Amino acid sequence: MKGIIFTSLADMVEEHYGLKSWQGMLDACPLATGGSYSSGGIYPDKEIMCLVGQLQQRLDVPLDILLRTFGEYLFECLSKMHHNYVISKASPRDFIMSINDEIHRDIEKLYPGTSFPFLEYINDTDNGLSVIYKSPRKLCFLAEGLIQGVANQYNTDIGIIHSKCMHRGDEHCQMDLTFYE
Amino acid sequence: MNETIKADVNSNVSLLKRAYSREKRARKETEEILEEKTLELFAANYELKAANETLLKQQSTLVKNEKLAALGELSAGIAHEINNPLAFIISNINSLEDYCNQFSEITHAAQKVSVSEKYDNEVADNLHKVLDKQDLNYMINDSKLIFEEVKEGLDRVKDIVANLKSFSRTQSSDREDTDVKDCLLSALKIANNKVKYHCKVVKDFDPTPSIYCNKNELTQVFLNIIINAAQAIPKQGTITLTTRCSDDYIIIDISDTGIGIPEEILDSIFNPFFTAKPLGVGTGLGLSVSYGIIKDLSGTISAESTPGAGTTFTILIPNDTRMDDINV
Numbered sequence: 001m002k003g004i005i006f007t008s009l010a011d012m013v014e015e016h017y018g019l020k021s022w023q024g025m026l027d028a029c030p031l032a033t034g035g036s037y038s039s040g041g042i043y044p045d046k047e048i049m050c051l052v053g054q055l056q057q058r059l060d061v062p063l064d065i066l067l068r069t070f071g072e073y074l075f076e077c078l079s080k081m082h083h084n085y086v087i088s089k090a091s092p093r094d095f096i097m098s099i100n101d102e103i104h105r106d107i108e109k110l111y112p113g114t115s116f117p118f119l120e121y122i123n124d125t126d127n128g129l130s131v132i133y134k135s136p137r138k139l140c141f142l143a144e145g146l147i148q149g150v151a152n153q154y155n156t157d158i159g160i161i162h163s164k165c166m167h168r169g170d171e172h173c174q175m176d177l178t179f180y181e
Numbered sequence: 182m183n184e185t186i187k188a189d190v191n192s193n194v195s196l197l198k199r200a201y202s203r204e205k206r207a208r209k210e211t212e213e214i215l216e217e218k219t220l221e222l223f224a225a226n227y228e229l230k231a232a233n234e235t236l237l238k239q240q241s242t243l244v245k246n247e248k249l250a251a252l253g254e255l256s257a258g259i260a261h262e263i264n265n266p267l268a269f270i271i272s273n274i275n276s277l278e279d280y281c282n283q284f285s286e287i288t289h290a291a292q293k294v295s296v297s298e299k300y301d302n303e304v305a306d307n308l309h310k311v312l313d314k315q316d317l318n319y320m321i322n323d324s325k326l327i328f329e330e331v332k333e334g335l336d337r338v339k340d341i342v343a344n345l346k347s348f349s350r351t352q353s354s355d356r357e358d359t360d361v362k363d364c365l366l367s368a369l370k371i372a373n374n375k376v377k378y379h380c381k382v383v384k385d386f387d388p389t390p391s392i393y394c395n396k397n398e399l400t401q402v403f404l405n406i407i408i409n410a411a412q413a414i415p416k417q418g419t420i421t422l423t424t425r426c427s428d429d430y431i432i433i434d435i436s437d438t439g440i441g442i443p444e445e446i447l448d449s450i451f452n453p454f455f456t457a458k459p460l461g462v463g464t465g466l467g468l469s470v471s472y473g474i475i476k477d478l479s480g481t482i483s484a485e486s487t488p489g490a491g492t493t494f495t496i497l498i499p500n501d502t503r504m505d506d507i508n509v
């Protein structure tokens with residue numbers, strides 16, 4: 001997993017729960033890197049999973065809520081780093097539809113070792129769009145938060161209904177989006 | 182005392198906090214710059230790779246064109262060298278044939294004498310013996326065949342030399358406004374016998390502006406390609422002729438559903454004397470001649486093929502062939 005996911009998590013924890021929490025989380029996980037991450041590096045998936053697990057224990061909130069919150073925060077960091085993508089898309093719908101074939105694909109080429117979810121777009125209507133999510137990491141709640149982040153970025157609301165979910169035994173996840181003007 | 186230590190520690194902590202957040206901001210900035218530069222490098226590298234690929238392609242066409250130009254010069258030289266002796270061989274053979282015809286008339290007359298009773302018996306007898314011993318009748322008949330074969334051979338040599346010359350394009354040609362479609366149709370007519378029994382011909386002609394060129398030569402190009410296509414189709418197949426137009430070019434596609442061209446010879450098919458056909462079937466000049474003619478029009482001719490499925494020859498001719506004429 002790319003370092004920016006780690007540095008974003010660190011920033012969020014520091015900002016909202018203090019340096020001590022972050023240090024505690026680092027101390028509680030076996031980390032090959034000793035916990036120093038830089039945004040351009042690639043680090044083992046299991047380290048981020050352990051850190052998120054630690055945070056969940058500390059805050060005592062359900063994992064889906066934590067991932068949603070983190071997704072929202074993460075999007076701010078990602079879009080700051082890659083603001084070109086945001087500038088080049090006129091609407092949140094355009095932006096979301098460019099993630100799979102443009103944004104993620106570009107980064108995949110640039111950073112060997114990263115791996116991305118497979119996103120598919122169906123039911124493209126006037127104010128609706130469904131996003132199919134498939135990934136062995138099963139981070140669909142993170143995706144929800146990231147989409148909320150897109151809405152924040154464009155100063156609009158996006159309704160999200162998680163109509164199918166791998167965590168409920170479906171083969172893949174589906175998020176039905178409604179765009180409000 | 183205690184209070185001063187406390188104050189000291191507090192101010193140190195606040196200094197550290199400020200330093201930490203300064204460092205953190207600096208690090209963020211560095212990472213952003215790094216990410217941006219990485220992207221730029223990636224894009225630049227991508228462009229370089231693409232440019233390099235184009236260059237390599239251009240280089241290989243350049244080498245090929247140079248090779249063909251050198252071959253053109255060589256063939257022009259050879260054609261010229263062969264042409265002179267060929268001319269006097271042909272003229273001498275014709276004279277020789279005339280003489281032989283006269284000899285055979287004389288011989289016939291002598292034969293008549295040898296069997297005639299009007300003449301002195303001893304002379305006639307001797308003549309008869311000589312004529313008999315040499316089997317003159319056989320020689321006379323055989324000579325006729327020999328002349329026929331020699332002349333046929335010379336005709337073939339003449340054709341090859343003419344083809345070589347037209348590959349090297351040393352002659353000037355009569356140009357006129359020419360409709361590509363007309364040339365395709367007359368080539369089809371000429372090739373009819375080699376096409377009609379086993380090939381379906383599909384024509385898909387978009388109207389094209391006329392080309393300022395030599396009609397016969399352009400027809401020759403299409404004829405060569407159509408005959409190759411027919412020869413490449415073993416049993417039943419289709420030959421498709423299409424004409425199209427882009428902004429700058431008239432595009433002619435001739436495709437067949439024949440045996441295709443193996444990749445390892447695809448680069449050689451435009452070379453003079455390159456043939457994959459059995460001895461006597463092909464001389465390997467058809468495509469090289471075509472190449473010369475199209476190049477003269479500042480056009481390009483190329484082939485794409487899938488072995489086992491078929492071949493497409495694509496000819497691009499600039500819309501305004503008159504322009505080069507003016508430039509020259």
Ligand code: HEM
Pocket residue numbers: 001002003004005078079082085096099103104107113114115116117119135136137138139140142143144146147150
């Ligand atoms: C500027 C916008 C975005 C950038 C630059 C970006 C970039 C990335 C990066 C670097 C990763 C880590 C992959 C790895 O290291 O293996 C990632 C993962 C992910 N991205 Fe994005 N992303 C963006 C927007 C979004 C949005 C809006 C969504 C919402 C659907 C999304 C969905 C995900 C998910 C769910 C993952 C986790 C990996 C997985 O599920 O397998 N991304 N993205």
Ligand SMILES: Nc1ncnc2c1ncn2[C@@H]1O[C@H](COP(=O)(O)OP(=O)(O)OP(=O)(O)O)[C@@H](O)[C@H]1O
Pocket residue numbers: 405409410413437439440441442450451455456457458462463464465466467468469492
């Ligand atoms: N449509 C085609 N399908 C398969 N092979 C082809 C086709 N056109 C050309 N070729 C190959 O290219 C070679 C060269 O063609 P070219 O017309 O120059 O010579 P040729 O046909 O062999 O002889 P010539 O045309 O002088 O009678 C052919 O021998 C053949 O192997």
Ligand SMILES: [Mg+2]
Pocket residue numbers: 405408409463467468
């Ligand atoms: Mg031929």
